[in-house]
Amino acid sequence: MAEMETPTEHARPVAVPAWLSALCRIFAGIGGVALLAMMLVTVASVTLRGILGHPVPGDFELVEMGGAIAIFCFLPWCQLSGGNVLVDFFTQRSGRRANHLLEALGDLLYCLIAALLTWRLIRGGIEMRQYGEQSMVLRLPIWWSFVVIVPAMALLAVTCAATMAGHLRAARS
Numbered sequence: 001m002a003e004m005e006t007p008t009e010h011a012r013p014v015a016v017p018a019w020l021s022a023l024c025r026i027f028a029g030i031g032g033v034a035l036l037a038m039m040l041v042t043v044a045s046v047t048l049r050g051i052l053g054h055p056v057p058g059d060f061e062l063v064e065m066g067g068a069i070a071i072f073c074f075l076p077w078c079q080l081s082g083g084n085v086l087v088d089f090f091t092q093r094s095g096r097r098a099n100h101l102l103e104a105l106g107d108l109l110y111c112l113i114a115a116l117l118t119w120r121l122i123r124g125g126i127e128m129r130q131y132g133e134q135s136m137v138l139r140l141p142i143w144w145s146f147v148v149i150v151p152a153m154a155l156l157a158v159t160c161a162a163t164m165a166g167h168l169r170a171a172r173s
Contacts, residue, residue: 014100014166016080016159024076024159027152031073038066058138065135065145072152076159079110100171104164111160118153125150 005015041063045056056062078084091099125146127133133142 013082014103014163014170016162016166020159020162021080023155024080027073027155028077030148030152031070031077034066034070034073038063038070041066058135058140061135061138061140065140065142068145069148069152072149072156075114076152076155079107079156079159079163084110097171100167104167104171107160107164107167111157111164114153114157114160118150118157121146121150121153 006018006021041056041059045059049055088099091102094102125143128146129141129143134140135142
């Protein structure tokens with residue numbers, strides 16, 4: 001049975017597998033939950049500081065880890081939905097085929113960068129676990145955040161490859 005394809009939300013949309021679109025949405029949801037948690041910690045910390053004179057211990061560490069998780073989780077959805085900055089000043093009058101080829105080239109470069117960063121994040125997470133790297137106040141193991149960050153970055157690489165393939169198909173047709 002052929003798998004359904006979902007169009008991206010780019011200015012020049014391309015088709016990607018439905019499972020990839022769903023996975024990007026799930027990771028964006030995880031990023032949203034992390035963002036909500038950071039907001040709640042910040043509100044609680046400011047409120048406690050104002051009322052009791054003492055903030056939530058390690059609030060900045062929780063926001064720092066949550067921020068990293070949120071950012072990495074939003075990257076695949078941003079790629080899929082065309083949310084990255086696109087400067088088309090010189091290409092706005094180019095033909096459809098040329099624009100898809102340029103988009104494919106950009107996606108290839110982004111895919112290579114995402115793959116390189118995935119590899120380095122894996123190595124960094126392993127080293128942080130081996131050395132027992134912890135946050136200063138709460139003593140939370142730093143590598144825990146890599147459990148979410150590394151798959152999100154790998155998903156970004158896969159998403160870039162899928163959008164690149166879609167742009168190449170669109171350029172051929």
